[in-house]
Amino acid sequence: MCFRFPVLLGALLLLPSLAFAGPKFSASSQKSSSSADYSPSKAFDGLLSTSWAEDKPGQGRGEWIQVDFGKDVVIETLSVWGGDFSSKMNWKSRARVAEATVSWTGPDGPDEKTIEL
Numbered sequence: 001m002c003f004r005f006p007v008l009l010g011a012l013l014l015l016p017s018l019a020f021a022g023p024k025f026s027a028s029s030q031k032s033s034s035s036a037d038y039s040p041s042k043a044f045d046g047l048l049s050t051s052w053a054e055d056k057p058g059q060g061r062g063e064w065i066q067v068d069f070g071k072d073v074v075i076e077t078l079s080v081w082g083g084d085f086s087s088k089m090n091w092k093s094r095a096r097v098a099e100a101t102v103s104w105t106g107p108d109g110p111d112e113k114t115i116e117l
Contacts, residue, residue, distance in 0.1 A: 027065045029055040040065050048085040082117045
């Protein structure tokens with residue numbers, strides 16, 4: 001099962017703990033920093049103090065993050081926390097996701113849903 005999340009800027013996505021049995025993470029880009037790790041896996045670690053952040057100039061339109069579980073999993077809840085929660089300054093100074101499209105491939109084939117945050 002593979003989920004792809006096109007987003008405007010970095011986000012934290014919380015998935016049930018059973019989903020963490022060897023998933024593969026990828027993203028369209030990743031912010032470079034000497035003081036923090038903004039890799040795609042940080043969006044799925046369950047911590048609000050970490051996040052994935054894209055590195056595209058402007059508002060980040062068209063950027064995406066993806067997780068491939070490598071096997072079928074049941075996901076009952078998906079929580080999206082748009083923004084950088086590592087500090088009050090980062091929260092205020094960085095743009096946040098306003099809308100995201102969640103795409104997946106399941107037993108019935110591909111599907112997607114757009115959510116507003």
